[in-house]
Amino acid sequence: MTVRTMTAGLLLFLAAACTGSTPPRTQPSTAADAGKAVCAQPQGNPAPETPTTIDVVEQAYNCILAYYYSGATLDTRSLLTGAFAAFTQELNRNGRDLPEATAPALTGDRKADWAAFEAAYRRTTDQLPDDAGLRERLAAATLQAIVAGLGDDHVRWTHGVQRPPDSYDDDRYDLGLKASVGPQVAGSPGSALPPLFVTAVLGGPAKGAGLRPGDVIESVNGSAPFVDGLVTPAAVTALYPRYPQDGPVTLRLLRQGTGRRWTVTLKPGLYQPDPAVTQPVSSRLLRDGIAYVRLDGFAPDAADRVFTAISRLGTGRTLTGLVLDLRDNGGGSPDEADRLLGGFAHGKVTAYLCAADGACETLRTDDTVPLLGLPLMVLTGRGCASACEHFSSAVKDLHLGRLVGTRTAGAVSGPAQMYLLGNNTVLGLPSKHHLAPDREVVDRIGVAPDHYVPPTPGDAAAGRDPALALALTLLHP
Numbered sequence: 001m002t003v004r005t006m007t008a009g010l011l012l013f014l015a016a017a018c019t020g021s022t023p024p025r026t027q028p029s030t031a032a033d034a035g036k037a038v039c040a041q042p043q044g045n046p047a048p049e050t051p052t053t054i055d056v057v058e059q060a061y062n063c064i065l066a067y068y069y070s071g072a073t074l075d076t077r078s079l080l081t082g083a084f085a086a087f088t089q090e091l092n093r094n095g096r097d098l099p100e101a102t103a104p105a106l107t108g109d110r111k112a113d114w115a116a117f118e119a120a121y122r123r124t125t126d127q128l129p130d131d132a133g134l135r136e137r138l139a140a141a142t143l144q145a146i147v148a149g150l151g152d153d154h155v156r157w158t159h160g161v162q163r164p165p166d167s168y169d170d171d172r173y174d175l176g177l178k179a180s181v182g183p184q185v186a187g188s189p190g191s192a193l194p195p196l197f198v199t200a201v202l203g204g205p206a207k208g209a210g211l212r213p214g215d216v217i218e219s220v221n222g223s224a225p226f227v228d229g230l231v232t233p234a235a236v237t238a239l240y241p242r243y244p245q246d247g248p249v250t251l252r253l254l255r256q257g258t259g260r261r262w263t264v265t266l267k268p269g270l271y272q273p274d275p276a277v278t279q280p281v282s283s284r285l286l287r288d289g290i291a292y293v294r295l296d297g298f299a300p301d302a303a304d305r306v307f308t309a310i311s312r313l314g315t316g317r318t319l320t321g322l323v324l325d326l327r328d329n330g331g332g333s334p335d336e337a338d339r340l341l342g343g344f345a346h347g348k349v350t351a352y353l354c355a356a357d358g359a360c361e362t363l364r365t366d367d368t369v370p371l372l373g374l375p376l377m378v379l380t381g382r383g384c385a386s387a388c389e390h391f392s393s394a395v396k397d398l399h400l401g402r403l404v405g406t407r408t409a410g411a412v413s414g415p416a417q418m419y420l421l422g423n424n425t426v427l428g429l430p431s432k433h434h435l436a437p438d439r440e441v442v443d444r445i446g447v448a449p450d451h452y453v454p455p456t457p458g459d460a461a462a463g464r465d466p467a468l469a470l471a472l473t474l475l476h477p
Helices: 008-017 031-035 054-067 076-093 110-125 132-149 204-208 233-237 302-313 334-341 387-397 457-462 466-475
Strands: 156-158 172-174 177-179 198-201 216-220 249-255 260-266 269-271 281-285 290-295 321-325 349-354 360-364 376-380 402-405 416-420 426-430 433-435
Touching (some): 054 076, 054 110, 054 416, 054 426, 076 110, 132 156, 198 204, 281 302, 290 302, 290 466, 302 334, 321 466, 334 349, 334 360, 334 387, 349 387, 376 466, 387 402
Parallel strands (some): 290 321, 321 376, 376 402
Antiparallel strands (some): 172 269, 216 249, 249 260, 349 433, 416 426
């Protein structure tokens, strides 16, 4: 029997399990006790989520200091100042600003600064009415600000996870489209170029409204997606709602081929996406015996699925090259990336994972994999993140092939371990940070392509793929 719905607790457990975490230590018995203890890794399916409190915020703070790769050297004054700012902003949003809400003086002593922060926080909340929802929002905003203050794409606090009622495992909930700027780029104003346009219609609301690839999005809820050439984060983020967000999103669109301008309002919804654009691995044979394989993530079986696809394409013929399309590959397991790299080289260092003290773990190709012996072109873009960047940087540094397209996302801080907090939410932290084979930092920078081919709305509308066309030309001039 197929499980059609999933509890929030199980989703949290699965998020932790995907990281390959080690077994946990014993958990504190109560949330209050947990607030005074360092966090531990999850075991089994967590109990239902309970409210976030200042004790849970303290636990997250201590967890970061204990397990984050630069926790030992962090200046926590910046984290606590940002957290108190978020706390006061949430007070203001709820019409509850108070004279007691004044930031404490911080000295750089971590324990003393936390004690001062907690005292100021409690002094303020003690003046509030007995409103559980307000207290939850204040604590959640405070904790989220501490996480955001690290500025690390692999530090996440997972809480409030929900799935739409009666959803299947392969259902999606969103607007049914992909755009030229993804949600991971919205916080990096200089990382994308205008215009913003639809790159794929997955189904659901966008399909029902007749949107097509290449349609230029001139405004989102009345806001321009670019101002003076820089991304407007709120506009881009609105294109990617998550359940239970259900507010309508109004788009002003231009279809360049006809000059038509119109406005459409899309309401996020649950739908079955088009399998042709969402399957994790797809492949086809191109001209001159060139194999094309698109991989959208480094799931636990990703490398073997790619090898199987290549083998099938080579049945009864001699392959002359491989185009590996990673433009929308959001990452996954670095072990799978190393296994796939093993098809192109043996005995090579693929990355380093380094602690704050400079000690580094060396990652290597999986040499149990037979070499493919095929010339390689890798299509990259801003949708290539995390383990995808681990793979792409290794291809470039080790000269295993050439990268064609645009720069990768720059979101490869390091593999995250999951830690269970006292309210049964999960904090993900990398204990080591990633360096590419030549020991360069890729995080926040990305991997530059060898051949820069940016996408355009005209190409998307016409179904053209200039990056793929160039890759074919490079393989067989």
